[in-house]
Structure formats: structure tokens, C-alpha cells
Amino acid sequence: MSRIGKQYISIPDKVTVKLEGQKVLVDGPKGKLTRILPSFICCTIDEAERKIFLEKGEDNKLAQALYGLSRTLLGNMVTGVSTGWHKKLKIAGVGYRAQLDGKDLVLNMGYSHPVKMITPPTLTVSVENPTNITVSGMEKEIVGEFAAKIRAVRPPEPYKGKGIAYENEIIRRKAGKTGKK
Incomplete structure (x- = not known):
């Protein structure tokens, strides 16, 4: 049951x-x-x-x-x-930033070109500062799906933690290379 x-x-x-x-x-x-x-x-x-x-x-x-x-x-x-639903994302990394172009989101994530993401009509995306993004809307599935698409542009990597992560996401860090003795 x-x-x-x-x-x-x-x-x-x-x-x-x-x-x-x-x-x-x-x-x-x-x-x-x-x-x-x-x-x-x-x-x-x-x-x-x-x-x-x-x-x-x-x-x-x-x-x-x-x-x-x-x-x-x-x-x-x-x-x-x-009350609505919202997801917050944080960007970590030198030179990585987000900005709004009208209603659409533009991400500069170290690629040779900026990544433009077209916001669905039912959602609102806000950028408080260049490293914080908030996705909000009425439908939980659409908010979560669009936040996952943003995160997929540059997921956090385990060595330096650079990339786009959810606000309270814990990134398991790995030890780097060790020198030869």
C-alpha cells in the first residue's frame, strides 16, 4: 500500500x-x-x-x-x-559567467563560443550576479528539467570543482596527481 x-x-x-x-x-x-x-x-x-x-x-x-x-x-x-518552484545554480571557475539576453540565458563557460539557452515561456530565469542563476516557475518538472539542462553545459568536475552546480550540491573531490619519487 x-x-x-x-x-x-x-x-x-x-x-x-x-x-x-x-x-x-x-x-x-x-x-x-x-x-x-x-x-x-x-x-x-x-x-x-x-x-x-x-x-x-x-x-x-x-x-x-x-x-x-x-x-x-x-x-x-x-x-x-x-508559492511556485525554484532552483538555484552556482557557477565556479575563472572566467565562467552567466548573463541575460532579453529573456534568454547566455553562458560563457570556457568554450570557443557563448552558449545561449532559450528559456521556456512558463519559466523565469534571473541572474543575481554573474555566478548565481535562479530558475523559477509553476511546474516543478519543467523547472527541474531546465535547471538540469543548464547544469549539463558544464557539470562540476571532481578535481577543482569548476562548473555549474546546484546550490546545495556536494561535489566529491578527488586528489590530484602526485609527483614521482
Whole structure:
């Protein structure tokens, strides 16, 4: 039995959730999100207590797998429209920097050319200083995916730690070469 699927989702103030068959519409101060739930999953909304409950319609392996996933995706939608999601990246290395060109991100990462990354329309990218990037938006999957694409331009290397890393990422360092004796 899924322990995550059993948990209810509390609906914050200023957020409205509507159910149209298997389609869930979540509306909040940051915007609107919709998702179609699998046919195995039944969703009920308690308007008085402002909670969302999920149940399995069938008792098979696929329904079990989608039970906890659907609850997590709905919880991420509610959080996204109320507070939003963000990922912070830090750039380490001499001469490595980031800047904004309109809405797009331009990275100078030691290649022969600057790397231009086109920002998806639902996201906002901000550069506080040339070594700190913040990606924010409503949909957790898109925020995480775009942050991973930025990191993939120059992942942190284990010898000097140069590259693009997430804010709280721990980079395991290796010892360098030792001289001959």
C-alpha cells in the first residue's frame, strides 16, 4: 500500500481546485495548471476542510504504482500555483559567467563560443550576479528539467570543482596527481 498516496493534500488559501471527471484544474495566484488523472485513480475534494483525497479504483500493480505518483503530482501542482518552484545554480571557475539576453540565458563557460539557452515561456530565469542563476516557475518538472539542462553545459568536475552546480550540491573531490619519487 502506498503511504504517499494515502496522505491528503491540503489546499492553501487563494487556491481553488475543480474536478471535471478525471481532469483536475488548479488555480492560484501564480497561474493555472491542469492534469488528467489516470482512470485507475479516483479524486475527491472536501470543500469544508479544504483537502484533496485520492483513492485507487482497482487493485492491481499499475494502479498501485500510479496512486502515489498521482498524489505527488497533484501536490506539486498545488504548491506551484501558490508559492511556485525554484532552483538555484552556482557557477565556479575563472572566467565562467552567466548573463541575460532579453529573456534568454547566455553562458560563457570556457568554450570557443557563448552558449545561449532559450528559456521556456512558463519559466523565469534571473541572474543575481554573474555566478548565481535562479530558475523559477509553476511546474516543478519543467523547472527541474531546465535547471538540469543548464547544469549539463558544464557539470562540476571532481578535481577543482569548476562548473555549474546546484546550490546545495556536494561535489566529491578527488586528489590530484602526485609527483614521482
